[in-house]
Amino acid sequence: MSSAQDPFYIVKEEIQESIDKLLSTFHQWERASSDPEDQMHLANELVTGCESIAWQVDELDKTISVAARDPSWYGIDEVELEKRKRWTSTARVQVGNVKKAVVAGKEVNSNGTTSVNGMRRELMRLQNSHQTDKSNLYTQDNDDFIQSESDRQMLLIKQQDEELDELSASVERIGGVGLTIHEELLAQEKIIDDLGMEMDSTSNRLDFVQKKVAMVMKKASAKGQIMMILFLIVLFIILFVLVFLT
Numbered sequence: 001m002s003s004a005q006d007p008f009y010i011v012k013e014e015i016q017e018s019i020d021k022l023l024s025t026f027h028q029w030e031r032a033s034s035d036p037e038d039q040m041h042l043a044n045e046l047v048t049g050c051e052s053i054a055w056q057v058d059e060l061d062k063t064i065s066v067a068a069r070d071p072s073w074y075g076i077d078e079v080e081l082e083k084r085k086r087w088t089s090t091a092r093v094q095v096g097n098v099k100k101a102v103v104a105g106k107e108v109n110s111n112g113t114t115s116v117n118g119m120r121r122e123l124m125r126l127q128n129s130h131q132t133d134k135s136n137l138y139t140q141d142n143d144d145f146i147q148s149e150s151d152r153q154m155l156l157i158k159q160q161d162e163e164l165d166e167l168s169a170s171v172e173r174i175g176g177v178g179l180t181i182h183e184e185l186l187a188q189e190k191i192i193d194d195l196g197m198e199m200d201s202t203s204n205r206l207d208f209v210q211k212k213v214a215m216v217m218k219k220a221s222a223k224g225q226i227m228m229i230l231f232l233i234v235l236f237i238i239l240f241v242l243v244f245l246t
Contacts, residue, residue, distance in 0.1 A: 008063065008084060015056050019094060022049045029105070043102045048100035054092065061088045131138050202243050 029042040064084050067074045071081055 007059070011056070011060055012087065015053060015060065016051050016093060018049070018056070019091060022046065022053060022095070022098060025049065026101070029102065043105065046102045047099060050095045050102075053095045053097075057088050057091050057095065060083075061092075064088065101157075205239070 023041060025046055029039060029046060032042055034040040064081065067076060068081055071077055
């Protein structure tokens, strides 16, 4: 599942927007030291915002704990779980330090000034760390996207190769069938030609016999004609047997 579809990253972006807004308000609170009333209003807003964000981070942390029981079911690994835990921990520290700085600011005195400044420095460090993590996350997402696209392209190329192989095999089979049909047609044509030649030969022999019989019939007497007819019948039977039954 991509980060754009993962519910964790959707909620994370919403929380991060709230944290960025909280830090912006915190910087306004720092600059409002000359106006106690405005500073108090901003301080109350910051405390409320910190509590709301802290609750959201806790709820998000609970979902991470649930996913940690069976990461494969949710399509994530241990590295991803650790990255999510690290982000919620960083967010919780950021919000906690803002709240501490604001609460301490309400009771600021000469002894507490150093503590507040230290918290401010910690906030700046965590903010810079967050920017670095965010940049690394975007880089990782881009790498994952490129790798995913590369894998998809390789899969498409493999499927196209398989389809081309199947098409080539089909063409070869069709060519083989066509060649077989051509050979069968040639064989049938030869048989027909042979049969035609046999028919022509038989027809010529019959014509020859008929002519001979006619000539003999003209020369022979009635008795001779009868004998000739019987002889021709026997001869015809013999020829018929020789031509058609052998």
